[in-house]
Amino acid sequence: MSDIDIKRISYLAKLKLPSEKEEFYSNSLKDIIKWVDNLKKVDTSKIEPLHNVTEKTVSIRNDVVSKSNSVDDVLSNAPERAQNFFKVPKVVE
Amino acid sequence: MKNSISQIKKSLIEKKISVGELYDEYSAKAKSGNNNSFNLVIDRENNISSINDSQNRYDNGNPLPLDGIPLGIKDLFCTKGIRTTASSKILSNFIPNYESFVTQQLLNDGSIFIGKNNCDEFAMGSSNETSYFGPVINPWKNKNSQKDNLVPGGSSGGSAAAVAEGSCVASMGTDTGGSIRQPASLCGIVGLKPTFGSCSRWGIVAFASSLDQAGPLTNCVEDAAYILNSINKHDFNDSTSSNHQREDYLIDINNSLEKKIKIGIPSDYLEDVSDDILNQIDNTKKALSKHGIEFVDVEFKTTEYALSTYYILAPAEASSNLARYDGVRYGVREDGESLDDIYLNSRTKGFGDEVTRRILIGAYVLSAGYYDAYYRQAQKVRRLIKNDFQRILNEVDFILTPTTPNEAFKIGDKLDPISMYKNDIYTVPTSLAGLPGISIPSGLSKNGLPLGVQFIGNYFEEKTLLQLAALAEKELSFNE
Numbered sequence: 195m196s197d198i199d200i201k202r203i204s205y206l207a208k209l210k211l212p213s214e215k216e217e218f219y220s221n222s223l224k225d226i227i228k229w230v231d232n233l234k235k236v237d238t239s240k241i242e243p244l245h246n247v248t249e250k251t252v253s254i255r256n257d258v259v260s261k262s263n264s265v266d267d268v269l270s271n272a273p274e275r276a277q278n279f280f281k282v283p284k285v286v287e
Numbered sequence: 288m289k290n291s292i293s294q295i296k297k298s299l300i301e302k303k304i305s306v307g308e309l310y311d312e313y314s315a316k317a318k319s320g321n322n323n324s325f326n327l328v329i330d331r332e333n334n335i336s337s338i339n340d341s342q343n344r345y346d347n348g349n350p351l352p353l354d355g356i357p358l359g360i361k362d363l364f365c366t367k368g369i370r371t372t373a374s375s376k377i378l379s380n381f382i383p384n385y386e387s388f389v390t391q392q393l394l395n396d397g398s399i400f401i402g403k404n405n406c407d408e409f410a411m412g413s414s415n416e417t418s419y420f421g422p423v424i425n426p427w428k429n430k431n432s433q434k435d436n437l438v439p440g441g442s443s444g445g446s447a448a449a450v451a452e453g454s455c456v457a458s459m460g461t462d463t464g465g466s467i468r469q470p471a472s473l474c475g476i477v478g479l480k481p482t483f484g485s486c487s488r489w490g491i492v493a494f495a496s497s498l499d500q501a502g503p504l505t506n507c508v509e510d511a512a513y514i515l516n517s518i519n520k521h522d523f524n525d526s527t528s529s530n531h532q533r534e535d536y537l538i539d540i541n542n543s544l545e546k547k548i549k550i551g552i553p554s555d556y557l558e559d560v561s562d563d564i565l566n567q568i569d570n571t572k573k574a575l576s577k578h579g580i581e582f583v584d585v586e587f588k589t590t591e592y593a594l595s596t597y598y599i600l601a602p603a604e605a606s607s608n609l610a611r612y613d614g615v616r617y618g619v620r621e622d623g624e625s626l627d628d629i630y631l632n633s634r635t636k637g638f639g640d641e642v643t644r645r646i647l648i649g650a651y652v653l654s655a656g657y658y659d660a661y662y663r664q665a666q667k668v669r670r671l672i673k674n675d676f677q678r679i680l681n682e683v684d685f686i687l688t689p690t691t692p693n694e695a696f697k698i699g700d701k702l703d704p705i706s707m708y709k710n711d712i713y714t715v716p717t718s719l720a721g722l723p724g725i726s727i728p729s730g731l732s733k734n735g736l737p738l739g740v741q742f743i744g745n746y747f748e749e750k751t752l753l754q755l756a757a758l759a760e761k762e763l764s765f766n767e
Contacts, residue, residue, distance in 0.1 A: 198651065200647075202654075203647050203650050203651050203654065204647060204650075206650045206654055207606060207634075207646045207647055207649075207650040208610070208613075208630045208631055208634055209631065209634055209635050209638075209643060209646065209647070210631040210632065210635045211635070211643075212635075219643065219644060219647055222644055222704060223644070223647055223648060223651060225704075225705060226598060226644075226648055226704065226705065227648075227651065227661075229595065229598070229705055230594075230595035230598055230599055230661070230665075231595075232591065232592065232595055233592055233595050233596065233599070233661070233664050233665060233668055234660065234664065236592060236664070236667075236668050236671065238664060238667035238668060238671070241667040241668075241670050241671060242667070242670060243663055243666030243667050243669075243670065244666055244667070244669045244670035244673060245497065245666065246497055246527060247483050247484075247497070247669075247673060247719075247720065247721030248482070248483055248484035248527060248529055248721055248746070253521065253523065253526065253528060253529070253530045254526060255523035262385075263384060263385070267384040267385075268384075268616075270382070270384060271380075271381055271382060271384075271616070271617035271618070272615070272616060272617065273614060273615070273617075273618075273619070273620035274620070280615050280616055282615055282626045282629060283623070283624065283625055283626055283628075283629065285625075285626050
């Protein structure tokens, strides 16, 4: 197992770990990854990955337009809104 | 106050109690909140029209299947107009505009919601200690150290404690790796995880979508059949919802099973277990042998890989599912100068330690360079685990296992995540295989705490699974 780059992982997860907690999470992750490492010894060369245990029962509805949420419903939980939009700080430079 | 749904309905029909009185009795107990089993108790005025409608139906002699029955709902189900938090800070102000499919079925059948049950944050935990709203206390006490507060199990810990303390007749929970069955076992009640694909996931706050399944926590097996009849329906809003024909789970539940039954006991599950746990299996075996049920030893080849597989796949799916919490569309926003700062600050301050840990595990096993070695390998091993179960279910009709490796432990006792994860050793394999499992109380430990056994059945065979569980329950019934 290679070393865990906790800064990179937290960046991928859009988390900003406080520096005093970086070591805590880094050690915790190391322990868990070491613990799950036993899977590597299983021979799966002829096995397909399983995505959905009930793969035979998947049902897809007909593609018919239906009305569900209104704009007001969708925006009602927004921390900040402006007219019919979610409001965030300016993104364009 | 531990009446079954059919007993309560009888009292309502015979007018020994009114729907309003029944509601007030349970609601008062929920409000007293001694065990912190509810995140929110619904105000009476918000339920008054449901109470009146239900009473009218009883008065007119045509009550619905769950009419007037006071239920708890795990705070992971979206409930229209009622705060739904997943026991997380990041959703602590979230009020859904729609009702989850499962809770809508329960409302359609006349039940009345007492409130939202506490649970582990985003259902990630086995002790209900990761909740933003504080731990839930198990109503049971160790008779050798009465002062200690014990965990109810998790993640549906509030649901289990609420049913055990009598503040709701039954509660809706969710189970990803044992979150219904394990707390049911530690609180001395019944917990059913149906086959994956039975009950729609639509409107349930997502944790690991290939594993999450809704199911009831109840006082008895018959009550589980009542709830399952209501919620087990096909739903086009969940593409993994199966559209097979459902049975009536209540009819014939107390009739003996038609054919001769063979039950497998996995010998590899019972290595190094305590006498307390072994006793549960022995008692169950003895009780059911009287009914001509045959027991045989079976052996899994994949048990040692189940937890590793689960703790790769579930966090991977969680890290993806929880990407939606961005501080922009709903939930709590922490301010920042840029949009990126808002994402980072909202997520970092909004998630607790265990959720953060799982998101990090997930991000790691999905990241470039590790995806094949961990995530894809785990998906392959998952198929081997499923095949292993199918091999055994070709030889036997059901599998009997302990539900948990131990009794309820003290709040704050298990600090190391891996020792916490090991709590789910008997429930996780069933979840990975997508099979139905039910935990029923089977006896008490030396410390006087409840323990349970788990029966596992074949895909969508909940009807016979419930019949078997009802028979075992009758034989094993213990009085507090």
